[in-house]
Structure formats: C-alpha cells, structure tokens
Amino acid sequence: MIIQPSTRLVTIGSSDAFNHGGRANSCFWVEDHLGVYLIDCGPTTPISLQNLSVSRGLSIPKIDVIYLTHLHGDHIAGLPVLLLELTFGQQRERPLLIAGPTGTEERIRALCDCTYPSMLKELLSFQLLFKEWPLQGTGTYAQRTVQSIPALHDPHASPTSIKISSQSHSLVFSGDTGWNEKLVELSADTDALIIECSFQDHIFDGHISLAEIEKYRSTLTSKRLILTHFGERSRAAAVEKQALLKLEVADDGVVWNI
Numbered sequence: 568m569i570i571q572p573s574t575r576l577v578t579i580g581s582s583d584a585f586n587h588g589g590r591a592n593s594c595f596w597v598e599d600h601l602g603v604y605l606i607d608c609g610p611t612t613p614i615s616l617q618n619l620s621v622s623r624g625l626s627i628p629k630i631d632v633i634y635l636t637h638l639h640g641d642h643i644a645g646l647p648v649l650l651l652e653l654t655f656g657q658q659r660e661r662p663l664l665i666a667g668p669t670g671t672e673e674r675i676r677a678l679c680d681c682t683y684p685s686m687l688k689e690l691l692s693f694q695l696l697f698k699e700w701p702l703q704g705t706g707t708y709a710q711r712t713v714q715s716i717p718a719l720h721d722p723h724a725s726p727t728s729i730k731i732s733s734q735s736h737s738l739v740f741s742g743d744t745g746w747n748e749k750l751v752e753l754s755a756d757t758d759a760l761i762i763e764c765s766f767q768d769h770i771f772d773g774h775i776s777l778a779e780i781e782k783y784r785s786t787l788t789s790k791r792l793i794l795t796h797f798g799e800r801s802r803a804a805a806v807e808k809q810a811l812l813k814l815e816v817a818d819d820g821v822v823w824n825i
C-alpha cells in the first residue's frame with residue numbers, strides 16, 4: 568500500500584477583498600513533502616504571518632514558492648513587504664519562485680517598482696524567479712503539477728482556478744470566479760476544493776455565492792469542501808449551513824491536516 572505523505576493547510580486570510588468581518592485577505596500556507604508554499608499573498612499577509620508564526624508553527628524562511636491564482640490587489644499586494652521581510656528580517660539567500668498566470672512577472676515587477684523603487688534593482692538579498700502558466704494548461708512548477716483553467720472573473724487580472732498536485736495532495740483553489748462547471752471537473756475526487764464564497768446570494772457574475780454552492784453541492788466530489796473569501800453575510804450563512812451541506816468554513820488561523 569502506498570502511504571500518501573501528509574499535507575498541512577493553514578488559513579492565513581479568509582476574507583473577501585475588503586477585510587469584511589475583520590478578517591485578513593486571501594492567503595493559504597501549505598506544507599507538503601517538498602516544502603512550504605503560499606497560495607496568493609493579499610495585502611494583510613505579512614502581518615498575518617507574523618501573528619500566526621508562533622501559534623501555528625510557521626517558519627517564514629521555509630517558503631519556497633508563491634503560487635498566484637490571479638493578479639488582483641487582494642491576492643498579490645502583500646508581496647512587496649513580504650519580499651523585504653525575507654531580505655531584512657530573514658536574511659534570505661535561497662531563490663524564491665513566484666508562479667502565476669500569464670502576465671505575472673510584468674505585474675509583480677510593476678507592483679514592486681511602484682511601492683519600493685529600489686527593491687528589485689538593488690535591495691533584495693536573494694534571486695527572485697518567475698514562472699507563468701497559461702490560462703488553460705498543465706505544467707510543473709517547483710516540482711508540483713499545476714493544472715490551470717480560466718476563471719470567470721476580471722479578464723485584466725488573468726484569472727485562473729488551479730489544481731496543485733504532488734505526492735502529498737491534490738488541492739484545487741478556485742481563486743476568484745463566478746460559478747464554473749469546469750471547476751466541478753477540475754476538483755473531481757481531489758483531496759480538497761478551496762472555493763470562494765463572496766456572497767450569500769448571487770448578485771455578481773464574477774464571484775460565487777453560497778446559494779450556488781448549495782445548488783450544485785451534489786456535483787462536487789472532492790473529499791473536503793472548504794469555503795473562503797467571505798463577506799460577513801456569506802460567512803454567517805455558511806456557518807449555519809455547514810452541517811447540512813457537508814462543508815467546512817475557513818477562518819484566519821484554522822489548520823487542516825489533509
């Protein structure tokens with residue numbers, strides 16, 4: 568029998584773009600047999616990592632790669648400060664990979680140049696590497712397989728939903744998206760689908776509502792269904808229905824062993 572190595576998934580931030588409910592912006596910390604990676608890096612990520620590092624045993628220098636689902640501020644704007652922390656706080660020397668959809672390198676370089684103009688030219692103590700995936704495709708990024716599909720969201724943000732697979736796990740992150748039948752296929756029989764739930768009812772085409780998750784719940788076959796990217800109302804409604812819909816509700820600092 569093959570024993571699958573374990574994976575630790577830590578919720579760093581579970582709010583929507585606006586920190587509703589006083590929660591932090593999108594970011595997950597994932598530890599598998601290859602090391603540590605982040606999914607997304609919202610503006611609150613640096614302070615949340617500091618706050619959770621002792622209580623959740625997070626060692627910031629261990630981050631090897633940051634995978635980005637798309638290029639909106641609430642998913643990338645923590646990067647400049649985190650990169651500076653790795654330089655000045657952690658004296659990092661190992662390279663760091665940022666992997667994301669088409670346009671990632673140009674957008675992240677622009678973000679860094681606009682916030683700390685000297686950073687990429689002379690400040691960083693380590694090599695910053697970039698890799699990009701197409702909106703639709705499958706490739707290997709830091710020894711993990713990433714399958715991307717186009718998400719139904721602002722096209723200027725290169726939105727993708729991604730499945731990350733390694734010997735340790737198969738995890739699907741919806742990123743920000745409207746309800747998408749392709750996400751059902753992508754997440755079929757995976758260890759977990761981490762899905763956004765910005766609204767209680769469908770009021771915006773570019774985000775998923777709890778009402779849609781409830782409507783299509785029976786089609787989702789991942790072993791765990793974890794909701795995140797909450798507004799206040801959608802989170803309260805999800806807590807109320809979590810037993811009925813067999814789902815789990817993310818909160819800042821919550822840890823799952825996959």
Ligand SMILES: [Zn+2]
Nearest residue numbers: 583584641743
């Ligand atoms: Zn978002």
